[in-house]
Amino acid sequence: MCDEARCYKEEQMALCVRYTKDLNVHKGFLGFVDCSVKQDAEALSQHIYDYFKAYNLSNKVQIIGQSYDGAIVMAGKFNGVQAKIQNKYPCAVYTHCMAHRINLVVVDMCKFVKETRCIFNTLESIYNNFSYPTENQQLIVIQKKLGLKFKTIGRIIDTRWNCRYKNCDAVLNCYQAIIHVLQEENDDDNDKDVNEALGILNNLQKASFIVNLFVIRPVLSIIIS
Structure with a gap:
C-alpha cells in the first residue's frame, strides 16, 4: 500500500x-x-x-x-x-483503497446535499474570516475568557479526510466565542469586512444550521474512526 x-x-x-x-x-x-x-x-x-x-x-x-x-x-x-x-x-x-472511497463518498455527499453544502460553505467562510491574525487573536482571547478548550478552524480540503469533522467539532465547542467575536466585528464601524461577518453571524444563528451541525458531526466521527 x-x-x-x-x-x-x-x-x-x-x-x-x-x-x-x-x-x-x-x-x-x-x-x-x-x-x-x-x-x-x-x-x-x-x-x-x-x-x-x-x-x-x-x-x-x-x-x-x-x-x-x-x-x-x-x-x-x-x-x-x-x-x-x-x-x-x-x-x-x-x-x-477503501479509505479513499469513503472519503470520495463523504466529499460528494457534502457537496450534493443542500443542507450539508450550506454547513460547509459557512464553515469555509468562518475559516476565511478568522484566518486574519487580528480576528484569530480575538477568538483565542475570548475562548480563554470563557474557559473553553482552544480549537482552531481549519481550511476544508477534499483530500484531508478528517477536516470536516474537526471543523464541525471546533465550531460546536467554540460556538459562543465565535458568536461573540463576530458581534464585536459587526459593532466596529471601522471593520471593512463587517458585511461578511454579518452574513456568517446570520447563518450561524439559524436553527436549521445548528440542528444540521449536531446531526452531521456524529456521522462524520463514525466515518473517520
Missing part, C-alpha cells in the same frame, strides 16, 4: 505492507521514498522495486495484493503503477 504527498517542497511516497505471521495479520510502515524528480507510473513503480531491493526484500516477498488511490497514474489498468507491479507479481490484485 502506498500513497504520495507533497511535504516541504518534496514529493514523498509512503510505503506500507500487510503481511501474515503465524496466521496473524500485521500491518507495518516501511518508510518514505523521495519521488520528487518524477511521478509517472514507471518512476513510482521503480521506486517500489528499488526500495525492496535496498532492504533485501526483493527475493523474500511475494506480493499478492496492492492498494492505492484511484488516480490514473496509480490505478491505470494498462500503464498505471498497479499494472506495472502486476507484470512482476501476477498475483498482486489491485484494490482501490
